[in-house]
Amino acid sequence: MRKRIIGLLMAFTLANSLVMLTGCGANATSDADLDHLGRVQRAGKLVIAMEGQWAPWTYHDENGDLVGYDTEVGRAIANKLGVQAEFIEGEWDGLFTGLDGGRYDCIINGVEITPERMEKYDFTTAYAYIKTALVVAEDNTDITSFEDLDGKLTSNSLGSTYADLAIKYGADVQNVDTLSETIDMVLSGRVDATLNAEVSFYDYLAEHPDAPIKIVALTEDASDVSIPLVKGSDNDTLRAAIDQAILELAVEGKLTELSEKYFGADISQK
Secondary structure, eight states: OHHHHHHHHHHHHHHHHHHHHHHSOTTOOSGGGSOHHHHHHHHTEEEEEEOSOBTTTBEEOTTSOEESHHHHHHHHHHHHTTSEEEEEEOOHHHHHHHHHTTSOSEEOSOEEOOHHHHHHEEEOOOOEEEOEEEEEETTOOSOSSGGGGTTOEEEEOTTSHHHHHHHHTTOEEEEOSOHHHHHHHHHTTSSSBEEEEHHHHHHHHHHOTTOOEEEEEEOSSOEEEEOEEESSGGGHHHHHHHHHHHHHHHHTTHHHHHHHHHHSSOOSOO
């Protein structure tokens, strides 16, 4: 695995050197003369959208500071690009709207690659891999598999891969904003189940060991977690630079370090 990453890193280093020389417009006099990477470098910051309330990916600690796996990955990527990371928080369904409108340079928020999203967005190389878990109340015996969701009610953020998966199996989805909120709805009986990243549920149970919930099913394959950018040649050099940053962070062991810090396991490798 490491040999493959090193080989990719060498290729991306060469390619990125070329695009940065030709695409950033070092002699440009205005933003109109620059591509997206050039504008980021001129501004000195990479504007990153995230929810800020989805532990352990992106959340606020007891001091109110924004922390989490995605938060630290975002800072590390920005550092590789030679700029500062600027985080803008928002609800899930507004992140992509803001990206479309040019309010952010990218989204770093545990975004899984799907065929539908690939039609609209360009994705960087994956920096994490996760499975989706199906969670119900501890005393629920009606739901033991994804197939049992047919005709049931789940709570998830509309437009998320979790909501889409629930709908695929025949469930109706109640829109929510946070993981805590969705679990509260399961525990109160307002919904039958919820879906989310397996590692997020483990983190929740670590904080709430007595919570009467259980994981009854997992997706068979892990999904690729990546960083979406708006499609277009304007973003080619920025995507290449982020790809190189991710590969360097993988080779250096930084992604593994952050994964183990926030998840207790290495989710940076498939």
